[in-house]
Amino acid sequence: MERLLPVVYEELKVLAASYLRRERVDHTLSPTGLVHEAYLKLVDQRSVGWEGRSHFFGIAAQAMRRILVDHARRRIAKKRGRQFQVTLDTAAERAGAPPDEEVAAVDEALARLAALDPRQARLVELRYFAGLSIEEAADVLGVSPATVKRDWVLARAWLQRELRPEA
Amino acid sequence: MSLSADRWRVVKAVFAELAELPTDLRRVRLAEMTFNDPELRAEVESLLAAADQVGERFERPPVDLFEAAAEPVVGERIGPYLVVREIGRGGMGTVFEAHRADDAFQKRVALKMVARGRDSDAILRRFRYERQILARLEHRNIAALLDGGVTAAGQPYFVMEYVEGQRIDRYCADRQLPVAERLKLFRQICAAVQYAHQNLVIHRDLKPSNVLVGADGTVKLLDFGIAKLIDPEAAPDEPLTVTGVAPMTTAYASPEQLQGFPVTTASDIYSLGVMLYQLLTGRLPFETGDLPLLEIRRRMVESVPLPPSRAVTTTGGAGTDPSTRRLQRALAGELDNIVMMALRKEPDRRYTSVEALGEDVLRFAAGLPIRATPDSLPYRLGKLVRRNRVAVVATGVALVAVIGGAGASLWQARTAGLERDRAERERAKAEQVTEFFRNVILAASPTRLGPRVTVLEAIDATIPRIDSAFAADLWMRTALRSTIGSTFYDIGIPERAGPLLREALTFQERLDSGRVTWAGATALYNVAGVELQFGHLAVAESLFRRSMAMYESLPDRDPVEIAKGWGQVALVVGNQGRTAEAIELHHKVVELLRQGAAPGDRGLPVAISNYASLLTEAGRFEEAEPLYREAVTLMEASNPRDPAVGAFLQPLAINLLYAGRIAAAESAGRRSLAITEAALGPDNPTTLTALRGLLNVLVDAGKCPEAMPLARGVIARRGAVIPDSDLSLGSAYLQLGECLVLTGEAASGLTALREGARLREAILPPDHWAVAHARSLIGMALVRTGDRAGGQRLLGEAHRSLEAALGAGHYRTRQAAARLAAAER
Numbered sequence: 004m005e006r007l008l009p010v011v012y013e014e015l016k017v018l019a020a021s022y023l024r025r026e027r028v029d030h031t032l033s034p035t036g037l038v039h040e041a042y043l044k045l046v047d048q049r050s051v052g053w054e055g056r057s058h059f060f061g062i063a064a065q066a067m068r069r070i071l072v073d074h075a076r077r078r079i080a081k082k083r084g085r086q087f088q089v090t091l092d093t094a095a096e097r098a099g100a101p102p103d104e105e106v107a108a109v110d111e112a113l114a115r116l117a118a119l120d121p122r123q124a125r126l127v128e129l130r131y132f133a134g135l136s137i138e139e140a141a142d143v144l145g146v147s148p149a150t151v152k153r154d155w156v157l158a159r160a161w162l163q164r165e166l167r168p169e170a
Numbered sequence: 171m172s173l174s175a176d177r178w179r180v181v182k183a184v185f186a187e188l189a190e191l192p193t194d195l196r197r198v199r200l201a202e203m204t205f206n207d208p209e210l211r212a213e214v215e216s217l218l219a220a221a222d223q224v225g226e227r228f229e230r231p232p233v234d235l236f237e238a239a240a241e242p243v244v245g246e247r248i249g250p251y252l253v254v255r256e257i258g259r260g261g262m263g264t265v266f267e268a269h270r271a272d273d274a275f276q277k278r279v280a281l282k283m284v285a286r287g288r289d290s291d292a293i294l295r296r297f298r299y300e301r302q303i304l305a306r307l308e309h310r311n312i313a314a315l316l317d318g319g320v321t322a323a324g325q326p327y328f329v330m331e332y333v334e335g336q337r338i339d340r341y342c343a344d345r346q347l348p349v350a351e352r353l354k355l356f357r358q359i360c361a362a363v364q365y366a367h368q369n370l371v372i373h374r375d376l377k378p379s380n381v382l383v384g385a386d387g388t389v390k391l392l393d394f395g396i397a398k399l400i401d402p403e404a405a406p407d408e409p410l411t412v413t414g415v416a417p418m419t420t421a422y423a424s425p426e427q428l429q430g431f432p433v434t435t436a437s438d439i440y441s442l443g444v445m446l447y448q449l450l451t452g453r454l455p456f457e458t459g460d461l462p463l464l465e466i467r468r469r470m471v472e473s474v475p476l477p478p479s480r481a482v483t484t485t486g487g488a489g490t491d492p493s494t495r496r497l498q499r500a501l502a503g504e505l506d507n508i509v510m511m512a513l514r515k516e517p518d519r520r521y522t523s524v525e526a527l528g529e530d531v532l533r534f535a536a537g538l539p540i541r542a543t544p545d546s547l548p549y550r551l552g553k554l555v556r557r558n559r560v561a562v563v564a565t566g567v568a569l570v571a572v573i574g575g576a577g578a579s580l581w582q583a584r585t586a587g588l589e590r591d592r593a594e595r596e597r598a599k600a601e602q603v604t605e606f607f608r609n610v611i612l613a614a615s616p617t618r619l620g621p622r623v624t625v626l627e628a629i630d631a632t633i634p635r636i637d638s639a640f641a642a643d644l645w646m647r648t649a650l651r652s653t654i655g656s657t658f659y660d661i662g663i664p665e666r667a668g669p670l671l672r673e674a675l676t677f678q679e680r681l682d683s684g685r686v687t688w689a690g691a692t693a694l695y696n697v698a699g700v701e702l703q704f705g706h707l708a709v710a711e712s713l714f715r716r717s718m719a720m721y722e723s724l725p726d727r728d729p730v731e732i733a734k735g736w737g738q739v740a741l742v743v744g745n746q747g748r749t750a751e752a753i754e755l756h757h758k759v760v761e762l763l764r765q766g767a768a769p770g771d772r773g774l775p776v777a778i779s780n781y782a783s784l785l786t787e788a789g790r791f792e793e794a795e796p797l798y799r800e801a802v803t804l805m806e807a808s809n810p811r812d813p814a815v816g817a818f819l820q821p822l823a824i825n826l827l828y829a830g831r832i833a834a835a836e837s838a839g840r841r842s843l844a845i846t847e848a849a850l851g852p853d854n855p856t857t858l859t860a861l862r863g864l865l866n867v868l869v870d871a872g873k874c875p876e877a878m879p880l881a882r883g884v885i886a887r888r889g890a891v892i893p894d895s896d897l898s899l900g901s902a903y904l905q906l907g908e909c910l911v912l913t914g915e916a917a918s919g920l921t922a923l924r925e926g927a928r929l930r931e932a933i934l935p936p937d938h939w940a941v942a943h944a945r946s947l948i949g950m951a952l953v954r955t956g957d958r959a960g961g962q963r964l965l966g967e968a969h970r971s972l973e974a975a976l977g978a979g980h981y982r983t984r985q986a987a988a989r990l991a992a993a994e995r
Contacts, residue, residue: 119178120175130228157182163221163224163228164217
């Protein structure tokens with residue numbers, strides 16, 4: 004599996020970059036779209052031995068995570084030094100973390116979750132980073148959709164707690 | 171965090187179970203499942219709190235990473251608007267100043283981008299639907315909602331009138347405004363909210379950051395209707411009552427919002443109360459601090475805040491006002507009462523309208539007497555017990571509700587502004603009661619029979635201690651008996667409730683010494699409920715009627731509560747077979763409640779369903795069916811998994827069966843059982859009633875193979891779990907017996923039928939149709955065991971009785987006729 008990761012990673016990166024160069028106004032781009040597109044391309048080439056779609060998705064999710072996290076980290080670095088924003092609402096309110104910071108924080112939190120519960124950490128990768136559906140994620144993990152649903156509720160709660168908005 | 175993977179598995183299991191439960195049950199289950207393990211409890215609690223908070227977060231991949239334009243920037247166009255600058259951001263989204271790109275006058279607007287992860291299509295659909303209503307809101311104190319749309323990237327936004335001003339709380343603090351000025355500002359808010367309510371719009375997210383004050387002192391409310399537009403749960407066709415807690419801010423949310431119950435105009439009144447509290451004291455009624463969200467919510471739902479005058483002594487009060495004592499004097503008494511009335515837990519006990527609240531504030535400012543009155547403990551306790559009693563007939567209420575509820579009422583007593591000495595006395599008592607219950611819960615041991623039983627057992631074990639603990643205090647002995655007794659009653663153990671409630675009544679009579687009091691009427695009412703449970707219908711009726719006479723002679727009677735009480739009388743009358751009289755009573759009760767009951771009041775659907783049951787009894791199936799459906803819909807609106815939904819589906823199933831629609835009846839019966847069993851467990855009387863209904867349908871649908879094991883299951887629990895007085899027990903024998911006879915085992919069937927008939931005759935009057943039905947079944951069994959003559963005689967008698975009770979055309983009568991005809995062949 005590790006052998007395949009670089010191939011998928013490169014392919015996804017190329018796809019992502021090509022999207023970034025396009026006119027952005029009329030395009031909404033989702034990781035799900037990217038992953039499915041990469042799958043079609045790579046499977047078409049038949050250059051690597053895939054053990055089916057689920058296998059690919061599992062690897063693609065890892066790759067997407069890396070791409071998205073790298074991308075977010077670069078943007079965070081760029082943003083530093085810019086003016087900070089005023090918060091209107093009271094501290095009691097939920098503050099929505101800006102997406103870049105959130106992605107980076109999820110990545111860090113996932114490392115901790117993986118130590119407790121590897122399956123749950125992979126689930127976050129599949130759902131949050133690769134945008135797979137509950138059923139697709141269930142396929143990849145080899146468990147029932149009901150189990151995935153239950154795990155997903157807890158995983159999101161866990162992330163919410165770990166990523167508590169900074170005061 | 172020092173969790174191990176093993177430990178995490180436990181956390182996961184506990185979380186998985188609790189996450190499925192309604193919020194109010196979670197706390198008990200959590201306490202039970204994590205007994206003696208505070209670390210585990212804290213862990214699960216914080217995860218549950220996070221689960222409540224998380225909303226849609228993480229549900230979608232971080233799409234906008236690839237879109238540099240995810241967040242509009244200055245100079246960019248959003249729809250026809252040109253973004254000028256960012257004004258602020260919060261949980262719900264980011265707000266920008268903008269103006270129409272094609273507008274020569276460059277009129278400024280505020281453009282609110284909704285946070286990602288919400289369903290854009292649904293929001294937009296809702297926006298289009300609501301737009302006309304919201305566009306109608308033209309008021310000098312309301313910032314108009316001008317437009318709304320979706321960006322090219324699919325992100326919804328709203329455009330509002332641009333308001334230049336400062337948040338009201340900061341405005342007051344910065345200028346150190348005196349109380350009178352703060353009240354003037356507050357009345358402007360009231361005027362705006364009142365106007366919106368008259369236009370059938372609820373704000374649902376009232377808080378200082380949504381109230382701006384302009385330089386000229388004019389108040390503007392922002393975001394009217396926005397909360398509802400963005401809430402995915404809100405039904406678009408219900409302008410006045412909607413459920414869903416999605417976007418509101420916890421600190422200002424009403425107890426019903428926190429619990430996911432329907433949101434009404436009363437919820438806005440509560441939020442206004444929180445704001446008034448804050449404007450007067452400089453702090454929130456419930457300080458959130460570092461507490462876990464779950465705990466904050468629990469407090470907000472259960473406990474009563476300090477009255478404003480007391481709150482200022484613990485802080486600086488009203489920002490930086492130096493003369494705290496003066497402020498305290500200004501607040502004590504009437505302003506306290508106004509705020510506390512707006513902050514009452516029960517929506518129907520707050521001000522009836524924002525207008526009434528605003529008027530009281532005005533009356534206070536003008537030095538006129540105000541309308542708000544303080545709460546009193548006996549009143550609260552009586553109300554609490556009685557309300558639960560009314561609800562329980564159809565539903566059954568969980569243990570916590572009562573104990574937690576008692577806690578709330580006692581807290582209220584602590585803060586009620588009664589005459590000094592009485593208040594002092596009651597405060598001491600309230601503390602004693604609280605302490606007593608705390609000890610009870612702490613004494614509960616997890617090693618006994620099981621989590622749920624443990625708490626009950628613990629309470630049970632403390633009953634003998636009541637008298638020694640409060641030897642000199644008759645009031646306490648009475649109050650504790652009444653509270654514990656109602657708890658047992660509400661969770662369906664009338665055997666344990668009975669003695670306690672009877673003693674409470676005896677003691678109460680001594681306390682009242684001939685005076686008519688609320689507590690006395692309630693004590694009587696409670697005992698009537700017990701008698702009803704035991705099937706002593708005539709006694710129950712007379713007690714109910716006596717109790718109602720007392721309630722009706724009280725000066726502060728509440729017509730809605732009294733109507734509900736009469737609903738009980740109607741039930742008892744109906745159970746005694748006086749159908750016409752009962753229908754009359756039920757009809758009146760429903761009419762009264764339709765006029766007077768607050769939206770979301772469970773009393774109305776309960777009354778409707780009871781009314782419909784009587785119509786079923788009278789064979790008026792066509793009239794009954796829409797009423798059941800109305801009751802189900804009303805209840806589902808607040809919570810589709812409420813056991814009451816199941817409780818209402820049961821008689822609907824029977825109604826459909828009698829109307830000959832077996833398939834529909836079966837599906838209603840199955841839903842009824844599924845809902846009640848999930849909510850209340852298999853042994854609860856309401857669940858058993860649902861099962862009884864389903865069994866009726868199954869037997870008549872010829873599904874004996876499925877019905878028989880279910881009926882045997884009920885019979886197996888006779889005694890320890892199901893008392894002989896439970897109608898469902900007799901029914902189970904009859905259903906099993908009928909199936910046995912039909913499947914060729916007439917002899918054993920006859921035994922079961924006889925037992926069923928005996929149990930029924932012990933509860934019901936001899937001329938009740940259900941007794942005749944049982945006899946008809948016995949007649950059929952006799953014929954099949956060879957006693958042709960005896961069987962035919964019984965069948966004939968039963969048929970005549972049924973015809974007399976229900977009429978010739980009734981389903982049960984026709985069944986009996988068919989049995990008779992078959993026997994004569």
